[in-house]
Amino acid sequence: MDEKIISKQNLVNFCKDIVANGHNLLAPGKTEYNLIQDPSEIVLDTKSKPTKASYKTFVFPKAEPILYYKRGKNDVVMLDAKVDEKKTVIFGAKPCDTNSFNILNKIFNWDYKDDFYNERVKNFIVIGLMCEYSDRYCFCTSVGSSPVSEKGSDLFLVPIDENNYAVRIVTDKGKEFIGAYSKYFTEGAPEKSKAAEEKVKQPEVAFDSKQVHEWLGKNFEHPKWDGVGDLCLSCAQCAFVCPVCHCFDLVDEDYSYTEGRRMKNWDGCQFGHFTLHASGHNPRDIQGKRYRQRINHKFKYYVDKFDEILCTGCGRCSRGCAVSIDIKEIVANCTD
Amino acid sequence: MEELKKLAKELLENKTVAAVIGYQQVDDKRTKPIIVTTPEDASKLVFNEYCLNNLAVYLTKARIKNLAKQNGTTLKLGIVAKPCDIHAIVALIQESQLKREDVYIIGMNCHGVVKDYGMDFSGETLATKCTPCDSHKPLYSDSNLGEVKDTPKVSDEVLEKIQAVEKMSHKERFEYFKKEFDKCIKCYACRAACPLCYCQRCITDKTVPRWVESSPHSRGNFSWNVVRAFHLSGRCIGCGECERACPMDIPLSLLNRRMTETAKQAFAYVSGRSLDTPTLVGSYDVKDSDELFM
């Protein structure tokens, strides 16, 4: 794997060039990843808290038109929605975020291929940044990732001293991308970045995902689920801030009397009406069942089907939960 | 908080209550809700400046209500409540969602809570809902516990923001709120966390016809936030749970607080303060102002 070095000043210049070339540049803010106009505003801080929302909305938007239609007396014309083909560079993403595309690729590409997602990912460059933040909710190490994981990044930044970053070139896409900006990069010194990485304090491993998988297989019916269900308030905050939750809804909405669009919106399995049939029958009628589905889908079903845990261990769902339901704690207790 | 633990234990032991909804310590600067159903678990209960949740939200949940039904009789539900939470309980009773005799209120004296978990309690970290608060002792309670301390005095941040917003022109204001609402992802955490959003089926979930669009784009977000704020005007008791629950940091208290002020000015009414009066929007007065109408 190639490695280069870039100075802090050049990093800003690099970003300025990205913006000048007409690419979208995203960087983490407090609440969400923001579109950056002036790159000098970017603060790259390995110790910063993860944003409240993940950046999945840029590849899998919270609301996205998939089709436009116009109705006539008894005729209809349709127009395909198109995806903005602008290149988007995401800058300073945490390793727990970058891993999300690897996981989402599976669901959006098994069998039928969702090109709305694929087209966006194709135009996406992920520049990851080593992470030194850790709180009680973090558990990336428990789901096979780590604060220095390059999984999902095209380029990966590791601060080696006060003024310089090591840039690891992870994918060909990344290599191709920085080709045009090579003047900012100098030859790398892998031993320095290795040393920097080793100093990072890793969050404790809270559970063994294999054991959890096994336990979930045996304990579909368990009083624990009702316990969580009583406390959970059935909002979808956890699903919507999650970097890998991908359930959605298709709804039509009229724009005028004859025109409208079909939208693909985020939806969450914790909503009572998510599985509600028109007849009134609801297979998951109480919150305990819905929470069980959430955990099972993440740590069992998805693993069985796609061989990936549907979780990056970022802890966002727990950090944002209004009633402090901690997924790490719950999953860690999924053992005999 | 030994007296709280003792009281809860007694209540559960002598079957006065079927469960106590209270707070449990997570670490030294964090708590979480707990539903205690056995006397042994009563020792887990705590109360301090980190008890942010308004637990009244649980009182209208069907499964929690069912807990109270034991062997054919209905026991009370015990709830550990701050004075502001009690306003929510009062409002629920006023709106016939709850009977006074069905709930045992363990009213805690309160001198404010922190903005968020993990902070030290001080004037700077005082939750914004606590700055204008004048109820430090419970209005209604079955037991009143806790010591009375002074709340740190800090300026009323929310009111200042409201005044700043009101100074803007209409266009600027619209832009401001559009930008804030655009962040909304329609997770409905605000609705879920609100003790007064107890509808079995919310208007946004109704599809025939669909009045409030479910899509989280500008138009749908605007409708939803207007409808939410409107449905709470004259009812909101100002517990600030919606804003705390919002993952996208939308300043919902700017709306709720503003409508509370309207209720005060136009109708001299503050929600959740008295069990003897009807609710504001559920009643009317022939002498209400007619100014608005041509």
Add this chain to the structure above:
Amino acid sequence: MSDKNWEPKIVAFVCNWCTYTGADLAGTSRLKYPTNVKLIRVMCSGGIDPVFILKAFERGADGILVSGCHPNDCHYNAGNFHARRRWTFFDELLEYLGVEKGRLQFSWVSASEGKKFVDVVSKVVNDVKEMGPFKSYDELNSEFMTKFPDMPEIDKNMIIKEEEAV
């Protein structure tokens, strides 16, 4: 559309027993009022949900009139009293969110006040004309739609007129 030829779209939600009958009276008395207004008859002013107003704005209304019976005259005794409290809040809320006062107006018009109905409608139309098209709300609509404006044209015979649409 040039500003000169612009005519505001006004939606009026009127109660069946008073204002609608008042409007009827205006018609039978051959009083003239602006044709910008589209009346929607509801049973009572107390039955007008604020989401109706939002929907009307979404669909391009520039101004809205809500009108019912005078206090004490409600066919259902207290519908308009309840409405009065609610509208006080809704009006304040919309104003606070940046919708100018004149966009949403309220009135009491009785069955015998054909003349008053004409005056009220004329006032709303004039107010809204002064304020111009409701652009702010239109901007909410334009997301996604403006990005891909090239809808293919539909066969002319197939076009549904607004009146026919349900």
Add this chain to the structure above:
Amino acid sequence: MENIYKPYLAEITEIIDETPDTKTFKLRLKDAEVAKSFNFKAGQFAEYGVFGDGESTFCIASSPTRPDVIECSFKVYGKVTQALRRLNEGDTIGFRGPYGNWFPLEEQKGKNVLFIAGGIGLAPVRCVIDNVLDWRKDYKDITIVYGARSVSDLVYKYKLKEWQEMSDVKTVITVDPGGETDGWTGEVGFVPTVVEKLAPKAENTIAVICGPPVMIKFTIPVLKKLGFKDEDIFTTLENRMKCGLGKCGRCNIGNVYVCKDGPVFNYAQMKELPEEF
């Protein structure tokens, strides 16, 4: 870029009122090329969309062996079905499909087939019946048991008559007690009871069963008692679906997405799934 969510346009060529709240649409795909290449298998479903109201999932009720027309039947329940009811002949709807798996009819040739259906559940079964009837010589005895709440709730009355008149098909039609009319000549009783009384032999027989959950729940024990193997009992699951493509997550139960891995499951597979349907 391919838009997997884009439907074909289909014209409603004929509308049949089955019961007061059930309708059958006959559809023709508008695009001639698509119509020519369109094919599906018995048991697959599709998404039927009314523009402006959304999409709804029903099985394709016509047989793949009669490909010139697509039929679907639906009961009016929610937003989309209400919108569908308002449509007239000649109107256009969106059609996405076919999706999901199908009944393994090819593999089951040479066997007896027992069809059990209740209410609107006859729609998916009808597709299989017609398919089997078109391949009549490949199968042995064919038995159809169909029940509905009342006489007026029986769907496909014209089909029922057709099947009853066939000499090589045994058709038993029943209505729930209290649902019979004066001139009713069929059975009176719940479907499980009727099946028990009929006692079809289990040997070399497959059962295709579809209907309300409660009917399935009580019929399966009867079939087990008669000696049917788990692998020989087939049904289609009806979970709420939106995309039909295995993406939206709505129909996920256990390790399967009903819209991709289903909707047709045999009882052995169903027993493996958590009970969330």
